[in-house]
Amino acid sequence: MASESSAFCPGHVTAFFEPVEHGDPFRKGSRGAGLCITLGVTSRVKARLGRQQRIRVFLNRQEAEAPTTEIAVRRLIGGAAFEVVVQSDVQLPIAQGFGMSAAGALSAALAANDAMDLGLSHTRVVAIAHAAEVEAKTGLGDVVPASQGGMDVRLEPGAPPNAVVRRIPVEAEVLLAVVGPAMHTKAVLADPAKVHAIAAAGRKCVAEFAKAPSLEDLFRLGRQFAFESGLAAGKVREAIEAAAPYGQCSMAMLGNSVFAVGKVEELDAIFKGLGAQRYRCRVDPKGARLLTTRA
Numbered sequence: 001m002a003s004e005s006s007a008f009c010p011g012h013v014t015a016f017f018e019p020v021e022h023g024d025p026f027r028k029g030s031r032g033a034g035l036c037i038t039l040g041v042t043s044r045v046k047a048r049l050g051r052q053q054r055i056r057v058f059l060n061r062q063e064a065e066a067p068t069t070e071i072a073v074r075r076l077i078g079g080a081a082f083e084v085v086v087q088s089d090v091q092l093p094i095a096q097g098f099g100m101s102a103a104g105a106l107s108a109a110l111a112a113n114d115a116m117d118l119g120l121s122h123t124r125v126v127a128i129a130h131a132a133e134v135e136a137k138t139g140l141g142d143v144v145p146a147s148q149g150g151m152d153v154r155l156e157p158g159a160p161p162n163a164v165v166r167r168i169p170v171e172a173e174v175l176l177a178v179v180g181p182a183m184h185t186k187a188v189l190a191d192p193a194k195v196h197a198i199a200a201a202g203r204k205c206v207a208e209f210a211k212a213p214s215l216e217d218l219f220r221l222g223r224q225f226a227f228e229s230g231l232a233a234g235k236v237r238e239a240i241e242a243a244a245p246y247g248q249c250s251m252a253m254l255g256n257s258v259f260a261v262g263k264v265e266e267l268d269a270i271f272k273g274l275g276a277q278r279y280r281c282r283v284d285p286k287g288a289r290l291l292t293t294r295a
Contacts (some may be wrong), residue, residue, distance in 0.1 A: 003047055003117070006291040007110035010040040010149065010284035011100035012142040013091055013176075014253040015222030016209075018202030019140055019195055020157040025131040029157030030141035031206045033218055035259070036149045036284040037174055039091040041100060042291070043069075043107035045059075045115045051085035057086045059104075072105040072132035073112050076125070082116060092279060095182035097255030102142035105129045106288050114290055122147070126288075127159035149287035153206070153213050168213050169285065172261045176279040177271035179235035180256025181284040188254050194230070201228040215248075215261065222250030235274055242270050 017032030055073050057066040064087070073084055086108045092098040113120050120128075130143040144159065145152035148167045151271040156164035189195055205221040223240060226232035232240060232251045239258045243249035247262015260267050264280065271278050 003115045003256060004292075005111040005115035006042060006044045007069070007107040007114070007289065008042045008219070008231055008291055009103035009107035009110070009146050009288035010036040011103055012036050012040060012146040013259045014141065015218050015250050015251055016202050016205040016225035017141060018199050019189060019271060026127060026135040027158040027162050028134050028140070029130065029159070031157060032141055032202060033151070033156050033206065033209050033213070033221075034145060035151050035170075035174065035218070036146055036287060037098070037176070037281045038284045039098075039279060039281045040284070041088050041090050041103035041107045043086055043088045043104065043111050045084060045086050045108060045111035047084045047112060047115045050081050053077070053081050053083075055077070055084045055086070057088065058238055059088050059090050066104060067100040068105040068131060068133050068136040069108045071135050072109045072129045075121070075128045075132055076109050076112055076118065077116065084112060086112070092176070093277070095184050095255065096175065096178050096232065097183070097252030098257070099139065099142035099146055101136070101138035102129070102133050102146055104214070105132050106143055106146060110288060110290055111292070114292055120160040120288045123160045130159035130163075137189070139185055147288045149285045150283065151213065151215065151218060153210050155206075155210060166213070170215050170283055171282050172215060173217065173264055174281050174282065174283060175260045175264050175267050175271070176252070176257065177260070177274075177276035178255070178257045178273070179239050179274055179276045183255045185254050189278050198229045198231070201225045219248035219250050219261070226251040239271060239274055239276070242274070243267055246270070
């Protein structure tokens with residue numbers, strides 16, 4: 001007999017970050033800051049005991065390779081012979097800095113833990129999803145803040161209990177805009193010169209932001225980081241500069257995309273003129289959660 005469960009994880013946009021290396025995936029990650037957003041990933045997991053372990057993942061109804069989700073589920077169930085099917089509804093483009101890999105892994109892990117009645121704590125499931133993202137090289141710091149909601153400042157890297165993440169409640173309508181092709185985190189972080197520039201710029205921004213976190217400073221320091229690190233170029237830079245009269249805008253890390261707050265209609269018109277895909281959402285206040293209720 002198969003059991004089912006569903007969970008939702010919000011997307012997460014990082015404004016600036018400092019990569020932190022470690023041999024242990026539960027300690028590796030990043031310091032940084034960002035926002036959780038109401039667009040994310042809903043995963044429905046169906047599981048049953050079988051003769052051998054098998055995990056299939058479907059993204060928006062198409063079977064696909066989703067290494068972060070697959071690693072998270074395998075870490076969750078160990079060597080148990082479960083047959084697992086994960087159906088994930090992904091609301092935003094992948095590899096554009098919106099935390100979809102993290103959201104897919106965490107939503108699937110939460111649902112799988114519930115469907116299979118594994119009894120792991122929420123904190124432990126979050127830690128497993130973080131380690132999976134590090135192992136898959138799809139990100140360094142979206143999972144933990146996405147589990148909490150709101151605006152975050154990540155003071156210490158890694159997964160719980162190693163991570164130190166401060167949650168700051170904020171309310172805002174957020175406009176996302178994709179202005180270029182996918183940007184794969186693995187490729188960017190494989191370049192030592194880029195990593196050095198990112199770390200130097202990110203370290204300064206985190207230290208300043210942590211003193212008195214605010215939504216205004218998240219964007220101000222995000223723009224500073226995007227330019228100083230050399231990550232913002234072409235249409236990303238053009239979008240940030242064009243948005244200045246109508247609100248605050250910064251690059252979503254790591255993607256050829258931006259996120260903005262302010263006069264949304266005017267900002268939307270500007271991004272449309274740049275040929276961008278646009279998405280409207282709000283800051284998600286709750287973080288990742290089960291959707292299934294037990295009688």
